[in-house]
Amino acid sequence: xxxxKLDYVILGLLSHEDMTGYEIKHRIDTALKYFWKASYGSxxxxxxxxxxxxxxxxxxxxxxxxxxxxxxxxLKGREYLREWLNVPVVNDELRYETLLKLFFxxxxxxxxxxxxxxxxxxxxxxxxxxxxxxxxxLMGILDDDPAHKYYLLxxxxxxxSYRAYLDFCDEAEKMLTEE
Amino acid sequence: xxxxKLDYVILGLLSHEDMTGYEIKHRIDTALKYFWKASYGSxxxxxxxxxxxxxxxxxxxxxxxxxxxxxxxxLKGREYLREWLNVPVVNDELRYETLLKLFFxxxxxxxxxxxxxxxxxxxxxxxxxxxxxxxxxLMGILDDDPAHKYYLLxxxxxxxSYRAYLDFCDEAEKMLTEE
DNA sequence: CTTACCATGTAAGGCGTTACATGATTCA
DNA sequence: TGAATCATGTAACGCCTTACATGGTAAG
Numbered sequence: 001x002x003x004x005k006l007d008y009v010i011l012g013l014l015s016h017e018d019m020t021g022y023e024i025k026h027r028i029d030t031a032l033k034y035f036w037k038a039s040y041g042s043x044x045x046x047x048x049x050x051x052x053x054x055x056x057x058x059x060x061x062x063x064x065x066x067x068x069x070x071x072x073x074x075l076k077g078r079e080y081l082r083e084w085l086n087v088p089v090v091n092d093e094l095r096y097e098t099l100l101k102l103f104f105x106x107x108x109x110x111x112x113x114x115x116x117x118x119x120x121x122x123x124x125x126x127x128x129x130x131x132x133x134x135x136x137x138l139m140g141i142l143d144d145d146p147a148h149k150y151y152l153l154x155x156x157x158x159x160x161s162y163r164a165y166l167d168f169c170d171e172a173e174k175m176l177t178e179e
Numbered sequence: 180x181x182x183x184k185l186d187y188v189i190l191g192l193l194s195h196e197d198m199t200g201y202e203i204k205h206r207i208d209t210a211l212k213y214f215w216k217a218s219y220g221s222x223x224x225x226x227x228x229x230x231x232x233x234x235x236x237x238x239x240x241x242x243x244x245x246x247x248x249x250x251x252x253x254l255k256g257r258e259y260l261r262e263w264l265n266v267p268v269v270n271d272e273l274r275y276e277t278l279l280k281l282f283f284x285x286x287x288x289x290x291x292x293x294x295x296x297x298x299x300x301x302x303x304x305x306x307x308x309x310x311x312x313x314x315x316x317l318m319g320i321l322d323d324d325p326a327h328k329y330y331l332l333x334x335x336x337x338x339x340s341y342r343a344y345l346d347f348c349d350e351a352e353k354m355l356t357e358e
Numbered sequence: 359c360t361t362a363c364c365a366t367g368t369a370a371g372g373c374g375t376t377a378c379a380t381g382a383t384t385c386a
Numbered sequence: 387t388g389a390a391t392c393a394t395g396t397a398a399c400g401c402c403t404t405a406c407a408t409g410g411t412a413a414g
Binding site: 005008009012015016031032034035036037078081082085086088089090091092093094095096097098099100101102103104105106107108112113115116119120123146147149150151152153154156157160161163164165167168171172175176 | 184187188191194195210211213214215216257260261264265267268269270271272273274275276277278279280281282283284285286287291292294295298299302325326328329330331332333335336339340342343344346347350351354355
């Protein structure tokens with residue numbers, strides 16, 4: 001019944017390289033932040049559960065003063081990940097608060113909606129900038145790792161989406177100010 | 180701390196017209212389905228809580244054999260809604276499973292990813308068709324209600340996004356098949 | 359007469375967040 | 387020496403979903 005998508009997110013990250021929980025969090029907040037997020041309060045318990053179920057193993061790194069817990073995916077974990085990766089996507093869950101605020105715009109009034117649109121434009125612009133930078137970086141290191149091509153895919157999805165959002169902002173402003 | 184966005188969704192719908200819980204569910208599943216969803220298991224309890232807090236009132240319709248519970252928003256509820264509507268959006272939570280499966284594509288392989296892209300294209304095409312129809316309908320009744328312009332806004336957001344997704348599908352296929 | 363839709367709810371449980379708690383290391 | 391970052395975890399709680407439970411009404 002359960003989704004437990006964080007299982008797959010973590011296993012996916014570990015399938016690329018071994019990491020600590022802290023690094024996993026960091027990776028989610030940088031590489032995946034445009035389409036996923038997670039907190040420590042879910043990452044650490046998930047990591048434990050992954051080890052219990054045999055999908056990951058933990059080793060301790062004593063080279064630094066503070067002992068780090070470094071996780072690796074097991075063969076069984078890789079299979080579990082691949083199984084999920086092969087299932088068609090059921091569930092693209094968009095919960096888009098901005099659209100809610102536009103949809104109910106008649107209650108708040110035109111100026112409020114115009115404000116939301118202008119906020120959306122600013123947020124989108126700055127995200128787009130980041131993605132454009134990421135695109136450049138990825139194109140420079142494309143041949144270093146076959147996974148990079150897939151990372152680039154998600155970046156380009158974002159770039160196209162954000163450009164569409166910006167065009168929408170222009171259209172929406174026109175719709176609300178022209179008459 | 181709490182979000183309770185369903186409060187606002189329901190109040191927003193009720194601010195347009197009185198409805199039963201069943202009708203609210205239906206409205207969410209048709210008008211809002213591209214950016215929101217909710218189950219009966221959350222709608223009915225939320226409706227009770229809204230009444231308890233004085234944001235909505237319930238009356239019984241005995242004109243049919245089965246008694247219907249019809250809800251209306253109160254003045255206090257309208258204020259509560261407007262307050263939220265005026266706050267800038269914090270939280271556009273995208274949890275995009277498709278992108279996860281693309282991002283980890285190196286684990287599943289090119290053909291699996293190509294499959295996800297082709298699924299995405301089909302889903303997007305059919306959603307786009309629906310939105311295009313909705314756009315036509317809304318444009319025909321635009322002057323009947325000032326709220327319709329705001330509904331049209333969200334439809335056009337969807338249209339632009341989905342067209343961007345379709346373009347992305349073409350680009351992604353090229354990236355993966357050309358070499 | 360049966361299928362689809364109208365209509366209302368509850369119970370269990372899952373997933374995940376925020377807040378709390380702690381402490382080492384690095385760099386200016 | 388203080389701030390930022392590295393690093394790991396737990397506790398409480400909130401929101402929501404799925405599954406269950408029940409029955410009326412309309413149309414073919």
